[in-house]
Amino acid sequence: MKLSLFGVGNAGTRLVDQLLQAEAETGRNFTDGNVLAFNTAAEAFGETEALPEERQILIGDTHSAVNQYVEPSQDGPDTDAASATQRDSAGVDGDPELGATVADDELPEIRRALDLVDDTEVDAAMVVAGFGGGTGCGVSSVLLEELKSVYEIPVYVLGALPSTRESDERALTAARAVRTFVPLADAVLPVDNDTWARSTTPLDEQYEEINEAIATRVLSVFAAGESDPGVVSEMRIDPADVMRTLDVGGLASIGYSTIEVDNSDEGLVARLMQLLGLADETPDNQTDAATVKRLVRSALESKLTIPCDIESTDRVLLILSGPPKDISRKGFETGRYLLEEKTGTVEVLAGDEPMPNASEITATVLFSNVTDVPRIDELQERAVTYKQEQDAETEAIDTTTAVEGATALDSDTSESEADDDDEEQPFEFHGDGDERSENGDASGGDTGTETEATEDESESVDPDSAEDEADTTAADTDSDDDTTTADDDTTTADDDETEKEAAATPDERE
Amino acid sequence: MKLATIGVGNAGSKVIDRMVEFEQATGRDLCRHTLVINTARTDLAKPEHVPEDRRLLIGETHKKAKGHGVGGDAAIGAEVAQTEIDDIRRIFDDVEIHEVDAILVSAGLGGGTGSGAAPVVIEELQKMYDEPVYGLGLLPGKYEGGRPALNAARSLQSFVNKVDNFVAFDNDAWRSRGQTIEEGYEDMNRELATRIVTLLAAGEVDDSEIGENAMDSSDIMRTLEVGGVSSIGYASTGVNTPDDGLLSRFSDEEVSELESTDAAKIKGLVRRAVNSRLTVPCDVSSAERALIVFAGPPSEISRKGVESARDWLEQETETVDVLAGDDPRPNSDTLAAVVLLSNVTDTPRIKEIQDQAVDAQNTIQQQEAVREEEIESLITDDDNDLDPIV
Numbered sequence: 001m002k003l004s005l006f007g008v009g010n011a012g013t014r015l016v017d018q019l020l021q022a023e024a025e026t027g028r029n030f031t032d033g034n035v036l037a038f039n040t041a042a043e044a045f046g047e048t049e050a051l052p053e054e055r056q057i058l059i060g061d062t063h064s065a066v067n068q069y070v071e072p073s074q075d076g077p078d079t080d081a082a083s084a085t086q087r088d089s090a091g092v093d094g095d096p097e098l099g100a101t102v103a104d105d106e107l108p109e110i111r112r113a114l115d116l117v118d119d120t121e122v123d124a125a126m127v128v129a130g131f132g133g134g135t136g137c138g139v140s141s142v143l144l145e146e147l148k149s150v151y152e153i154p155v156y157v158l159g160a161l162p163s164t165r166e167s168d169e170r171a172l173t174a175a176r177a178v179r180t181f182v183p184l185a186d187a188v189l190p191v192d193n194d195t196w197a198r199s200t201t202p203l204d205e206q207y208e209e210i211n212e213a214i215a216t217r218v219l220s221v222f223a224a225g226e227s228d229p230g231v232v233s234e235m236r237i238d239p240a241d242v243m244r245t246l247d248v249g250g251l252a253s254i255g256y257s258t259i260e261v262d263n264s265d266e267g268l269v270a271r272l273m274q275l276l277g278l279a280d281e282t283p284d285n286q287t288d289a290a291t292v293k294r295l296v297r298s299a300l301e302s303k304l305t306i307p308c309d310i311e312s313t314d315r316v317l318l319i320l321s322g323p324p325k326d327i328s329r330k331g332f333e334t335g336r337y338l339l340e341e342k343t344g345t346v347e348v349l350a351g352d353e354p355m356p357n358a359s360e361i362t363a364t365v366l367f368s369n370v371t372d373v374p375r376i377d378e379l380q381e382r383a384v385t386y387k388q389e390q391d392a393e394t395e396a397i398d399t400t401t402a403v404e405g406a407t408a409l410d411s412d413t414s415e416s417e418a419d420d421d422d423e424e425q426p427f428e429f430h431g432d433g434d435e436r437s438e439n440g441d442a443s444g445g446d447t448g449t450e451t452e453a454t455e456d457e458s459e460s461v462d463p464d465s466a467e468d469e470a471d472t473t474a475a476d477t478d479s480d481d482d483t484t485t486a487d488d489d490t491t492t493a494d495d496d497e498t499e500k501e502a503a504a505t506p507d508e509r510e
Numbered sequence: 511m512k513l514a515t516i517g518v519g520n521a522g523s524k525v526i527d528r529m530v531e532f533e534q535a536t537g538r539d540l541c542r543h544t545l546v547i548n549t550a551r552t553d554l555a556k557p558e559h560v561p562e563d564r565r566l567l568i569g570e571t572h573k574k575a576k577g578h579g580v581g582g583d584a585a586i587g588a589e590v591a592q593t594e595i596d597d598i599r600r601i602f603d604d605v606e607i608h609e610v611d612a613i614l615v616s617a618g619l620g621g622g623t624g625s626g627a628a629p630v631v632i633e634e635l636q637k638m639y640d641e642p643v644y645g646l647g648l649l650p651g652k653y654e655g656g657r658p659a660l661n662a663a664r665s666l667q668s669f670v671n672k673v674d675n676f677v678a679f680d681n682d683a684w685r686s687r688g689q690t691i692e693e694g695y696e697d698m699n700r701e702l703a704t705r706i707v708t709l710l711a712a713g714e715v716d717d718s719e720i721g722e723n724a725m726d727s728s729d730i731m732r733t734l735e736v737g738g739v740s741s742i743g744y745a746s747t748g749v750n751t752p753d754d755g756l757l758s759r760f761s762d763e764e765v766s767e768l769e770s771t772d773a774a775k776i777k778g779l780v781r782r783a784v785n786s787r788l789t790v791p792c793d794v795s796s797a798e799r800a801l802i803v804f805a806g807p808p809s810e811i812s813r814k815g816v817e818s819a820r821d822w823l824e825q826e827t828e829t830v831d832v833l834a835g836d837d838p839r840p841n842s843d844t845l846a847a848v849v850l851l852s853n854v855t856d857t858p859r860i861k862e863i864q865d866q867a868v869d870a871q872n873t874i875q876q877q878e879a880v881r882e883e884e885i886e887s888l889i890t891d892d893d894n895d896l897d898p899i900v
Contacts, residue, residue, distance in 0.1 A: 141900040234694025238581065249881075312884075324692035327692075348656075373888060
C-alpha cells in the first residue's frame with residue numbers, strides 16, 4: 001500500500017530515514033516521496049541519509065515558551081551544577097506539554113508543510129515518533145489530531161517505547177502517549193526497545209540496528225506488493241487487507257521470519273519434469289507445504305515488535321513474500337489456519353507478495369488490536385509511581401516557593417491535570433524535575449551520575465522529599481545514556497555546547 | 511444454450527476467463543457476453559479472455575475500497591455494488607438480452623467482493639430481465655478459515671434465494687498437494703469450466719450437428735428450474751481417432767475402456783461422472799431432477815448405452831425426472847459425460863461451512879463486544895492517573 005510518513009522528533013526522524021533507506025534498497029516504492037519530518041531541535045536533521053532536507057520542518061525554534069524554558073535553566077537554581085551547562089537545551093526538553101503547545105502554536109506552519117504531501121495518492125498516513133520524547137509525544141499528539149481531522153485515510157502511529165533503562169519521566173511521557181495516540185489513531189504500532197536491544201551494549205549504539213529490524217518488518221506489512229514484480233499472483237495482498245486488519249484500532253504487533261528457498265538447477269529440472277508429466281508429484285512439494293507452515297509458525301513465535309499474548313489479538317494478517325512458484329498453496333492455507341488456531345480469531349486475512357527473483361520466503365504476521373501487552377502495564381505502573389512522587393514533590397514545593405521556570409507553563413498545561421483535584425500544575429514540575437535528572441544523565445552517563453543527580457534533585461525540590469527521590473532517580477539515570485537516538489530531547493555530553501547554541505538560534509547552526 | 515456471463519470478484523472472474531478459454535479451445539460458443547466486476551484493480555487485470563471494456567472496477571471512490579479490494583469484508587462488497595448499481599446497470603446496455611437464454615453469475619463465496627457484491631448484481635439482473643439467472647459459486651475450503659466460511663454461509667443464502675439455480679463448487683474436494691501460490695486455483699478453475707461449459711453448451715448450434723437425440727437448451731433449463739443447489743459430475747474418455755490414437759493412449763488412463771463395448775462404455779462413463787468428484791459432494795439420491803449430456807463424436811454415442819445410463823441414474827437419484835441427450839461433436843477426440851444433479855438437498859460441505867460460520871460469527875461477536883473496553887483498559891492505568899496530552 002502507499003503510505004505517507006511523518007517523522008516527529010529525533011527518534012521519529014531517524015526511523016523515517018531508516019524506512020526510506022529500506023524503501024530504496026528493496027525497490028518497494030511505498031511512500032513515493034510523501035514524507036515529512038517535524039522536530040523542535042535540528043539534531044536528527046543533520047544525520048539523515050535518505051530524507052530530503054526540504055522535507056525536514058523545524059518548528060518551535062522561535063517559540064517563546066521554548067526560549068523562556070531554556071533561559072531559566074542558565075540562571076536558574078542549578079546554574080552552578082555541572083549538569084546545567086550540559087543540559088540538553090534543544091527542543092522542548094522532554095516536556096510533552098510544551099511539545100503540544102509548540103505544535104498548537106505552529107499549526108499554520110505544520111499545515112503548510114502538510115501541503116507537500118498528497119494524501120489523495122496514498123492509502124494511509126503514518127506518524128513515526130519516539131513515545132518517550134517531549135516532541136515525539138507532544139507534537140505527535142497535535143499532528144495526529146490535525147491529520148485525523150483533515151484526512152479521510154487511516155492514520156497509524158509507529159514508534160519506540162522508552163527502554164527500562166531510560167528515565168522515569170520518559171516512561172510517564174510514553175504512558176501518556178499511548179493514552180493519547182490510541183484513541184486518536186486508527187492503529188498504533190509500538191516498538192519495545194528492550195526486546196530488541198542486547199543488554200550488554202549501550203542502547204544508543206544499537207538504535208540503528210534496531211531501526212533496521214523494525215523498518216524491515218514495517219515494510220513487509222505496509223510496502224508489500226509495491227515492488228512491481230511483473231507477475232500476478234492469485235492471492236496477492238491488497239491494501240484493503242492491511243487496512244481492514246488494522247481497522248479495529250488499538251495496538252498492533254508484527255512477527256517476521258524468513259527461510260532460504262532452493263533456486264538451484266535441480267529444482268528447476270524437477271519442475272520441468274513435472275510440467276512434462278514425466279515425474280509424479282515429487283516429495284519436494286510435500287515438504288514444501290510443511291516448510292511454509294513451519295515458516296508461519298516461526299513468524300508467530302518470532303520476536304515481535306512488541307511482545308504480547310497473541311491470543312489477545314483481534315485480527316491477523318499473514319503475508320508470504322517470495323517466488324510464487326515456490327510457495328505451496330497448501331502450505332499457505334495450512335499456515336493461515338495455524339494462525340486461526342493459535343490466536344483464536346477467525347479474522348485472519350492472508351495474501352502473498354510475489355517476488356519472482358527472491359532467494360527466500362518471508363512470512364510476516366500482523367497481530368492487530370492485541371490487548372494483553374505486559375510492557376504497557378509495566379510502563380503505566382512506572383509512570384504512575386513516578387507521577388505520584390512528582391505530585392508529592394510539587395505539593396512540597398507549593399508550600400514553599402515555586403520554581404521560576406515552571407511558572408511559564410502554567411497556563412498551557414494546567415487544564416490537562418483535571419484528575420488531580422488539588423494540584424494545579426503538577427506536570428510542569430515533572431518536566432522540570434525530570435529535566436534536572438536528565439541533566440544528570442546527560443552529563444554523567446559514564447561518570448558519577450549518582451551524586452549529580454542527587455544534587456540536582458535536592459536543588460530543585462524540597463530537600464526532605466528529595467532524599468527519597470534521589471535513589472530512584474539515580475538508579476534510573478545510571479544507565480540512561482541511550483537518549484541520543486531515541487529521544488527528541490537530549491544529546492550526548494559532547495554535543496551539548498553546540499546543541500545549546502542550536503536551540504537558541506537554530507538557524508545559525510544550519 | 512447462449513449465455514451472458516458475469517464474474518464478480520477475483521475467483522468468479524477467473525472462472526469466467528477459464529470458461530471462455532475452454533469454449534474457444536473446443537469450438538463451442540456459449541458465452542455470448544462476458545463481463546467481470548471487481549473492487550481490486552490488480553485483480554481486474556488478470557483475465558486473459560475478457561475484453562478490456564468488459565471489465566468494471568467498482569468501489570474506486572469508496573472510502574475503504576479505493577480500487578484496492580474490500581479486504582474480505584462482504585458488507586463493504588455489498589455496499590460498493592449497491593452504491594454503483596447504476597454503473598453496473600449501464601454496462602448491460604450493450605448486452606442484447608434477446609440473444610441469450612440465460613445469465614450466469616460466477617463468484618467466490620469466501621472473499622468480500624464475490625460474496626457481497628454478487629447477490630446485489632443478481633438482484634438487479636432479476637429486476638432487469640425475464641431470463642433465468644444462474645449462480646456459480648465457489649465454496650471456501652475449511653483451511654481458508656472462519657471468516658471466509660461466514661462470508662460463504664451468509665452469501666449462500668442470498669445466492670440461493672435470488673438465483674434460479676445455484677451450482678456449487680467445493681474447493682476442498684479439489685484441493686491437492688503440489689499446487690503453488692502462482693498456480694493458485696487454476697487447476698480447479700479449469701475443471702469447473704470444463705464441466706459447466708460442457709453442460710451448458712449442449713444444444714447450441716455452433717459447429718455441432720443436430721442429432722436425433724440432441725439435448726436442447728430448454729431441457730437444461732427445465733432441469734435447473736427447480737432451484738436450490740446443484741452439483742455437476744463429469745467424466746471423459748479418449749476416442750480412437752487414427753491421428754492421435756497413439757498419443758491419447760499415453761495421456762489417457764482410460765485406455766482399457768476403449769476395448770469394452772460401446773454401451774457398457776457409455777454407462778461406465780456416467781457412473782464415473784457421478785461417483786468421481788462432483789463439483790460439490792452430495793447424496794445423489796437427494797437430487798430432485800437430473801440430466802446427462804454426452805458430448806463427443808455421434809458415432810461413439812450408443813443409443814443403448816444412453817438408455818441404460820439413464821436407467822441407472824434414475825435408480826441412483828430415486829427420481830424419474832432424468833433427461834439424457836447428446837451434444838454431437840464430430841471432431842472431438844474425447845467423449846464426455848456430464849451429469850447435472852439439480853436441487854440436491856443433502857450436501858455435507860454446506861453443512862460444515864454453516865457450522866464453521868456459526869462458530870466464526872460467535873467469535874466475532876464476542877470480540878466486538880469487548881473490543882472498546884479492552885483497548886480502554888489497556889491504555890489506561892488502574893486508577894486512571896495518567897491523562898492524555900491532547
